Amino acid sequence: MPRVQHTPDEPVGPVDSSRVPRFAGWGTFARLPRMDEVPTADVAVLGIPFDSGVSYRPGARFGPAAIREASRLLRPYHPALDTSPFRVAQVVDGGDLPVNPFDIGAALDTVDEHLSGLYAAGVSPLVIGGDHTIALPALRAAHRAHGPVAVLHFDAHLDTWDTYFGADYTHGTPFRRASEEGLLDLDALSHVGTRGPLYAAEDLTEDRRLGFGIVTSAEVGRRGVDEVVAALRERIGDRPLYVSIDIDVLDPAHAPGTGTPEAGGLTSRELLEILRGLDGLDLVGADVVEVAPAYDHADITAVAACHVAYDLVTLLARRRAVRSRVAEPSA
Template sequence: MGRYEPINALESPRFSGLRTFARLPHVRDLAGVDVAVFGIPFDTATTFRTGARFGPAAVREMSAMLRTYNPSLDVNVYDYLSVVDYGDLPTVPGYIEDTYDRVVAAMEPILAENVFPVGIGGDHSVTLAELRAIARRYGPVGFIQFDSHGDTWDEYFGRKYNHGTPFRRAVEEGLIDTSRAIQVGMRGSLYGPGDLQQSRDLGFELWTTDDVRREGLPAVLEAIRRRVGSGPVFLTFDIDFVDPSFAPGTGTPEIGGFTSREAQELVRGLVGIDFVGMDLVEVLPAHDPSGITALIAANVIFEFLSVLAVNRRERAR
């Protein structure tokens, strides 16, 4: 069986056809598939703006702009990876724990076939379900988080499950190996100094945006590699890591963030890490009238697929 790859835009205009990620085929049969991209359209765990349930559709729409070759990494993604759009995983609007159960169950056949999962949220609460599924297969995993918030609060309004708490729950459930976990990009006003300290107390290495600006991107990438070491790693990318002047369409924007170019450089710099899953979350198209946020999100996923392709190429040599 040949590899699954996008429709050729030189033969079929980008504005035509069904809106799948990067114009990849929508396939549920996982034979011959290396990577499955899927949506998790759930957003009723947000604490400010809702609407990220429409994020997967918006990212798919703008991903029609993606081509196949990454000149910065000198790789044609689909020479090395067979990739499909698996569609959306089932969710239950308003019921987060039911949604978690359904997402975990829906991911089991993907992981059972050794297919790499790439999720598109949805708010950041969905990552906990992905980590539950991943940990069933790999045990506690290394963890890289690009985000403006740590998402390690204990609760909101007396509730343990929302988009500000998933990684405290993940640590409590033994899904993340915190000795191999790092959070990058935290910034913005806080309730107090303990908001940052709680991530460190849980075992995460934490780099605020101020830290990154002081030390530089190469130092951050070196710290990431040193921290995660060898072994399976999950990457989560919250689009609010990018400054709202570049990515306005998100639920909890924080000024003083990173450019789209810096986001690309950071993801490209992850070549060689043993990834077992990835997601991108918190795209909110109602506040993204030009589509620029969804365009950045689509390109971040493309950069990550490029990293996977380079990893596979290097293993084959």
């Protein structure tokens, strides 16, 4: 399969769309090589087709496939960040994890074990889900590799509730469990894009107690992207950062294909601009979750999600390139 590779010493790039139509060939993310096609990798896109933790509409187990299919149209140069991410780092598609759909605990252990292996091998993961339950094992693995991490959580919902029907591990509880387990840097936690009704005012009190600050979707509209980015960067500082994105942070006009939609969300443009404003921070891992294609229309949600994932891949690749330059011995 002909691929974009300008010199033999460069990372192996995506399939060359000038020679192979975008609708042909393997359906990997952005038509990138599979992990088994390259000797080493810097960044891996990993699918987790799991939605046993949802509380409303199921279907996010089919999210990774939908995101990959929509990503066929992505191109190898990112003009907003002036970067060719697949040239500055070896980015691969790591396939899907075979997580147990009947045992949430077993599924979380599988995710933790696999992501911990990637971190140990020096690979930065971008997870595509799947429901938001998988953020917990992703944070466990990130903590094992980097210690307590700053978290930037884009979501319509807090996801810091205690239990659902007596269950501790659901898509509405991962950040509460992560805070309780000591995985997070409590001075650098932020929700962005929250909105809609809650169960009680105590939800906000409990969220603050766990260490989170909140930038609602309405605040993003009033304050503007630049001001929000400046505040987030100040809060995060030079800490290792994990970014978790529930696609329902977007308004249903931009992301109808999700399990728990809420009116009044961010636009896809606002989300992408905020992400680009994180350039230069110590991003160590990320996820994009809750894409449920059965409720999508004309692939609107999948297209938004694949572009969000592409921006995260670009940030991870740029960060890896910076680390590589710093690690090079001086002449």
